[in-house]
Amino acid sequence: DSGVTQTPKHLITATGQRVTLRCSPRSGDLSVYWYQQSLDQGLQFLIQYYNGEERAKGNILERFSAQQFPDLHSELNLSSLELGDSALYFCASSVNPGDSYEQYFGPGTRLTVT
Amino acid sequence: DAKTTQPNSMESNEEEPVHLPCNHSTISGTDYIHWYRQLPSQGPEYVIHGLTSNVNNRMASLAIAEDRKSSTLILHRATLRDAAVYYCILRSNYQLIWGAGTKLIIKP
Numbered sequence: 001d002s003g004v005t006q007t008p009k010h011l012i013t014a015t016g017q018r019v020t021l022r023c024s025p026r027s028g029d030l031s032v033y034w035y036q037q038s039l040d041q042g043l044q045f046l047i048q049y050y051n052g053e054e055r056a057k058g059n060i061l062e063r064f065s066a067q068q069f070p071d072l073h074s075e076l077n078l079s080s081l082e083l084g085d086s087a088l089y090f091c092a093s094s095v096n097p098g099d100s101y102e103q104y105f106g107p108g109t110r111l112t113v114t
Numbered sequence: 115d116a117k118t119t120q121p122n123s124m125e126s127n128e129e130e131p132v133h134l135p136c137n138h139s140t141i142s143g144t145d146y147i148h149w150y151r152q153l154p155s156q157g158p159e160y161v162i163h164g165l166t167s168n169v170n171n172r173m174a175s176l177a178i179a180e181d182r183k184s185s186t187l188i189l190h191r192a193t194l195r196d197a198a199v200y201y202c203i204l205r206s207n208y209q210l211i212w213g214a215g216t217k218l219i220i221k222p
Contacts, residue, residue, distance in 0.1 A: 002157065033210070042201065043158065045210045056208035090157050099146045099205040100165070105157030 003027065004106035006091050012112045018079040021109045025072055025093030031055070032074040033103060034066055037088040049074055050097040081113045118202045118213040125219045126192050134187040134216055136202030141182050145206040149176065149187050151198040152215070158201065161187065194220050 003026035013019055025032050034046040045058035049068035060066075063081075068074045078085060088110050092103040119137040126132040138147065148163040162169055162176045164185075169176040175188040189196055199215040 002159075004157075042214050043212045045212065048208060048210075056210075058209070092157075097208055099144070099208065100163070102148070102160040102163060103150075103158075104160065108157050 002104040002106065004091060004093050004104050006089075006106035006109050008109060009107065010110050010112075012114065013081060014114055015081055015083060017081050017113075018077065019081065019111065021076040021078070021089050021091075021111075023074045023076070023091030023093075023106060025074070025091075026104050029093035029095050029104070030072065031094045031097040031101075032068055032072070033092040033094075034060075034074070034076050035090040035092065037090060037108075039087070043090065046076070048097060055097050078111070083113050086111055086113045117211060118204060120200075120202055120213055120216045122214070123217040123219060125221060128194060128220055128222050129191055132189040132192045132196070132218065134189075134200050134202075134218065135184065136186070136213075137184045138202070138204055139183045141204060142206060145204045147176070147178060147182075147185050148203040148205055149174070150201045150203065151196075151218075152201070153195075153198045161200070163205075192218075192220050194222060196220055 005024045007022045031050045033048045035043040046060040048056040052068050066076045088108045090108045092105045094101045094103045149161040150158040152158045164176045177186045197220045201215040
């Protein structure tokens with residue numbers, strides 16, 4: 001158990017809909033990362049937050065947005081969903097956003113768009 | 115962006131050492147080399163990381179070439195529980211660039 005929690009575990013929705021994925025980091029970790037993993041592929045970095053502020057942006061679509069709240073939990077919002085958005089979405093946290101710090105991953109949310 | 119190249123898959127016998135290679139010929143001086151693994155149906159798990167010197171921890175060792183253009187993750191005594199996809203990743207300027215990983219198969 002990494003200490004990072006993600007809800008829900010599974011989500012099935014229709015094209016065009018909007019969903020929110022939630023992540024609670026490990027106790028004491030200030031930085032949160034979001035990743036997308038499509039079937040049998042590596043992880044694509046989406047976005048990183050540190051103490052409520054956006055720190056780095058990867059290949060995140062304009063239809064996707066995220067935020068980190070004062071209690072440090074984070075939400076990833078996916079809108080106008082397309083079939084291609086079906087994937088595993090992972091959240092990770094680290095104590096510090098720096099490049100020398102390891103990340104701890106949650107169990108993921110599996111999103112299926114039908 | 116600096117990228118990594120890894121073999122698609124490797125096989126090893128149980129209780130033998132495993133050497134997983136990674137090429138990163140375009141690495142810059144500030145890029146950290148991180149290794150993570152992903153067991154089936156789980157989130158990735160941190161294994162080890164380094165910048166210039168070789169590193170050891172309870173899970174593995176990381177050997178970094180002198181020119182830093184390649185590195186090797188060493189599992190000293192593989193068990194069936196080490197079967198996973200192993201990712202070699204470069205980190206710099208808060209960017210995280212994941213490769214396709216190496217699927218490690220452990221034969222009993």
